[in-house]
Amino acid sequence: MNFWERHFEERAKKLGELPEACDHKDRIAFLATRNALKSLLEEIRGKRILDVGCGNGIITEFLTASNEVLGLDFSFSMLKMAEKKNFIPILGGASHLPFKSNTFDCVLGIGLLQYIENEAEVVREMARVTKPRGTIILSLLHKNSLIRELIEWTGKETLELKKFSLPQTRGLLKTHGIGKISFKLLSYPLPCSFSRFPLPLVTTFLVKGEKIA
Numbered sequence: 001m002n003f004w005e006r007h008f009e010e011r012a013k014k015l016g017e018l019p020e021a022c023d024h025k026d027r028i029a030f031l032a033t034r035n036a037l038k039s040l041l042e043e044i045r046g047k048r049i050l051d052v053g054c055g056n057g058i059i060t061e062f063l064t065a066s067n068e069v070l071g072l073d074f075s076f077s078m079l080k081m082a083e084k085k086n087f088i089p090i091l092g093g094a095s096h097l098p099f100k101s102n103t104f105d106c107v108l109g110i111g112l113l114q115y116i117e118n119e120a121e122v123v124r125e126m127a128r129v130t131k132p133r134g135t136i137i138l139s140l141l142h143k144n145s146l147i148r149e150l151i152e153w154t155g156k157e158t159l160e161l162k163k164f165s166l167p168q169t170r171g172l173l174k175t176h177g178i179g180k181i182s183f184k185l186l187s188y189p190l191p192c193s194f195s196r197f198p199l200p201l202v203t204t205f206l207v208k209g210e211k212i213a
């Protein structure tokens with residue numbers, strides 16, 4: 001088991017169904033991310049969805065009622081909780097997705113890339129298994145955030161996590177054949193998201209793109 005596998009196994013066992021098990025700072029941060037995700041997905045039904053790094057399933061559970069949702073995670077204990085929420089559980093790593101190309105209408109990676117050593121490899125895999133004109137949504141920690149620096153400075157964030165800028169993310173997606181890119185910006189502890197916001201105040205963002213046919 002590597003460091004992060006152990007980290008999430010332990011959090012799953014200790015914190016169970018809580019948002020904090022999946023490293024959401026608190027309930028406000030969790031709800032803000034989930035609302036932003038809902039607004040990006042709008043009315044989605046009857047689709048085949050892959051949630052890479054699904055965790056305990058709390059953030060994407062709302063999709064399982066009217067879609068087929070596969071949840072992939074390397075933590076067995078996280079997957080057990082997701083399975084109870086009607087995810088189809090797949091135990092595995094994000095760098096080698098065990099699916100044929102062009103399989104899913106929508107592929108999600110919420111709070112995933114900050115733990116990944118080679119993010120290009122994961123984005124390539126996510127793009128590969130997405131159907132042409134299908135949707136990819138990621139949520140990422142923002143690199144140039146004064147608020148995040150302040151949180152780290154006060155010692156509230158002790159883990160070494162990867163952060164991304166908006167142009168870097170746009171480039172990463174474009175390189176892997178993802179276009180029509182749009183962003184939702186979040187500023188903790190505000191409970192909502194914005195299409196435009198002063199970038200130094202943005203702590204997290206969601207990015208949505210479409211696989212170019």
Ligand SMILES: C[S@@+](CC[C@H](N)C(=O)[O-])C[C@H]1O[C@@H](n2cnc3c(N)ncnc32)[C@H](O)[C@@H]1O
Pocket residue numbers: 004005008009021022023024052053054055056057058059072073074075078092093094095109110111112115116
């Ligand atoms: C921060 S949690 C986010 C969970 C969920 N997406 C959410 O937002 O509530 C990250 C999840 O990704 C999983 N994970 C991290 N790196 C992974 C990898 N390389 N392969 C598969 N799962 C991974 C962890 O086990 C954990 O459950």
